[in-house]
Amino acid sequence: MIGLAGRLLRHRPGTVLATLIALAAGVMVMTGTGALVESGLRHQPKPQLHGAADLVVAKRDITFTGKEFGGDTYTTTTRLPEPGTMPATLVDQLRQLPGVAEAVADPPTSAKTPPGRVEVIAITEEAGADRGAVKAAVEKLAAAESAKAYAGNAKGIVERPDLAAARDLLIQVGAAFGGYVVMLIVFVVAGTIGLSIRGRRRELALLRATGATPWQLRRMLMGEAAILGGIGSVIGIPTGLLASRWMGDQLIGRGFVPADFPMGIGVLAAPAAALLIVVLAVVAALLASRRISAIRPAEALADAAVEPTRSGKVRLGFGLAALVGALSSSAFAVMGGGQAALGGAVSMLYLLVLAVALLAPWINSRAAKLLSPLLRAVWGNSGYLATRNLAANARGMATVLTALVLSVGFGGSVWFLQDNLERQTVQQVQAGTLAQYAVVSPKGLPDDAAERLSEVPGVEAATGVRRTSVIVKVMQDAEVVPAQAMDLASALKTTDLQIKEGELTPGGVAVSQVRASSQNWKLGDTADIWLADGTPKHLKITAIYSRGLGFGDFILDRATVGQAPDEVLLRTSGSKPTALPESATLIPVSQLTVQTAKDLAISAWLNKLLIGVMIAYAALAAANTMIMAALARRREVAVLRLTGVTTRQVKRMVNAEQAGLLGVAVVIGGTIAAVTLTTVVRAVTGGALPYVPALGWIAVLGGATLLAMTTTILPIALLLRRPALAQAGSRE
Incomplete structure (x- = not known):
């Protein structure tokens, strides 16, 4: 049957080409994203500074443990945004351990390290010491300070935290995006192969009627799918590797990854x-062939003559289950915040599309009845034929509806998420900054810079600001969120956080409305957080504010963080201050806003690139599917023409069908996009309505319309140029 499969492929160039395009594009995208993950997993920075040390003790991550709902213990580890510190007394404790020859704080305490604290301790073991015992003893002491002992090449992580952060970024981005891409490819591959097999019902029924067993048919179709998967891999892998190399260069050029980070080649x-992709193709072929291969030989040709009018109860059950799962994900997205809300919304998007894919036959059937009066009123008899055809071919059009909904749903939701975040952030920074100037220095500002500047003539208020991060537990995970440490006594004179409850109090913490809602915190509660260096803090919530995107989810007292400011915001009476700290620069705050917008645009580039790939693949799949569906109707079109239906009436019928399908897809896909976008925007920004530029909706709806019409009308026009009698006797 495998040999027969190979011979049959040569006689179906159109279907083979369409399936190859879907498979090759899928391999290309998976290879590109997989290469990112591989680059992160394979790279281990080699130690340079501590190459001679046997062990290095440092605090580079933080580990949380807790109990799941079922009682099982879970552990999650998060990399610290800033290197952690340990008490200097730990050096002497480590030096006194058996088997330790020397323990040195390396590098020595610097101006950035608080007095009495060290960042790294290098340990040299005695000759002949039991390395396992020494490491166990060192780890025990280090664990008491939430630090770890690193040996071998793992010491490179301590020296180059930027490379470690790049590794994490590549793994997280590649894995998260790759997971969504795999789900998208499952939709596309299953739909394309299923449509291909459905179009060959008569051919397969003939084989069944002439004695082919069900398993022989399935083996033949699975063999065809495996062959196409292999050819698609040969085409897709080289392009995927080129794409991954280009993306690696872009990540380095835009500052996501250090220039000396070795990007893998995707071995x-x-x-x-x-x-x-071969496994997906084979499984899709097996599932799509089950019904036609299980028919009795005597009934095969008669059953293949008409489209089945009823869909299985199993499909209906899974469709309803996907719909329930989408509603659950929407509740999680609304209740969560930050990345949790975003993850819940994307899951909801996929589940809604899956529900539409499974329920498409029932949707098409109901839509045909509802649209019948409208289509007949606009297209007359051709509209009547269109509604009858939509109702009779509800299952056949299911893949087309799914492809259109997928394109509209993705294009109308995920693409605009980043636009909303950027716009809200810049608006909140502009509206919330009351200062006219900011003082910055490439060498760093002294701790008392704000106090000195407040005494300069013309300065009404000076606020030291330290941009930082905090770590907060979110259910069974930990999330690094942006924060600012301010001189709280003068903060409200230079910034307007739009405080809704409470007031800024020294020693306390202010929390954004979105974060407070997602964590179920209220005014007066104690927030358990960790500073960027891993220091635990239990701070009383003294204020809740609304401008969290512009100023971070947490406003801390700078004394709590204990670090010098990155900048000092100045509110003046109009005159420009001249007395500044050494090497400091005075800049208008408008430049800070411009820089914020640039930074956001750089970070948004990666998200938009990945999202763009998903939308492009969805659009390609939609075009592919609709062209296949149109070309599979050659016998149907020919029979209509032979029974007296004119070419013009056939064209009008196809136009009416596509208008009806497009209308249903736009309504469903637009609803999915609106729900997804509104849910995320509400959870992340607190806004009631998302921002969508007019050109954005025009592009989505116009693109879907152009896609639906051109990929169906042009193939049908091609079929109408050929003699009807020859088409009526052609194979499907």
Whole structure:
């Protein structure tokens, strides 16, 4: 049957090409994202400064443990945004351990390290010491300070935290995006192969009627899918590797990854992507062939003559389950905040599209009845034929509806998420900054810079600001969120946080409305957080404010953080201050806003690139599917023409069908996009309505319309140029 499968492929160039495009594009995307993950997993920075040390003790991450709902213990580890410190007394304690020859604070305490604290301790073992015992003893002492002992190449993580952060970024981005891409590819591959097999019902029924067993048919179709998957891999892997190399260069050029970070070439990602796409193709072929291969030989040709009018109860059950799962994800997105809300919303998006894919036959059938009066009123008899065809071919049009909903749903939701975040952030910074100037210095500002500047003539208020991060537990995970440490006594004179409850109090913490809602915190509660260096803090919530995107989710007292300011905001009476700290620069705050917008645009680039790839793949899949569906109707079109339906009436019928399908897809896909976008914007920004530029909606709706019409009308026009009698006897 495998040999027969190979011979049959040569006689179906159109279907083969469409399936190859879907498979090759899937391999290309998976290879590119897989190469990112592989680059992160394979790279281990080699130690340079501490190469001679046997062990290095440092605090570079923080580990949380807790109990799950079922009682099981969970552990999650998060990398610290800033290097942690340890008490200097730990050096002497480590030096006194058996087997330790020397323990040195390296580098020595610097101006950035608080007095009595050290960042790194290098340990040299005695000759002949039991390395396992020494490491166990060192780890025990280090664990008491939430630090760890690193040996071998792992010491490089201590020296180069930037490389470690780049590794984490590549793994997280590649894995998260790759997971969503795999789900998208499952939709596309299953739909494309399923539509291909559905279009061959008569051919397969003939094989069944002439004695082919069900398993022989399935083996043949699975063999075809495996062959196409292999060819698609040969085409997709080289383009995927080129794409991953280009993306690596872009990540380095835009500052996401250090210039000396070695990007992998996808040695493992390429075969993994090929294997996965072949498995997906084979499984899709097996599932799509179950019904036609299970029909009795005597009934095969009669059953294949018409489209099945009823869909299975199993499909209906899974469709309803996906719909329930989407509603659950929406509740999680509304209740969560930050990345949790975003993850919940994206899950809701996929589940809604999956629900539409499974329920599409019932949707098409109901839509045909509802649209019948409208289509007949606009297109007359051609509209009547269109509604009858939509109702009779509800299952056949399911893949087309899914492809259109996928394009509209993705294009109308995920693409605009980043636009909303950027716009809200810049607006909040502009509206919330009352100062006219900011004092910055490349060498760093002294701790008392704000106090000195407040005494300069013309300065009404001076606020030292330290931009930082805090770590907060979110359910069974930990999230690093932006924060600012301010001189709270003067903060409200230079910034307007739009405080809703309470007031800024020294020693306390102010929390954004979105964060307080997601953590279920109220005014007066104690917030358990960790500073950027891993120091635990239990701070009383003294204020809740609304401008969290512009100023971070937490406003801390700078005394709590204990670090010098990055900048000092100045509110003046109009005159420009001249007495500044040494090497400091005075800049208008408008430049800070411009820089914020640039930084956001750089960070948004990666998200938009990944989202753009998903939308492009969805659009490609939609075009592919609709062209296949249109070309599969050659016999149907020919029979209509032979029974007296004119070419013009056929064209009008197809136009009416596509208008009806497009209308249903736009309503469903637009609703999915609106729900997803509104949910995320409300959870992340607190806004009631999302911002969508007019050109954005025009592009989404116009693109979907153009896609639906051109990919169906042009193939049908091609079929109408050929003799009807020859088309009526052609194979499907």
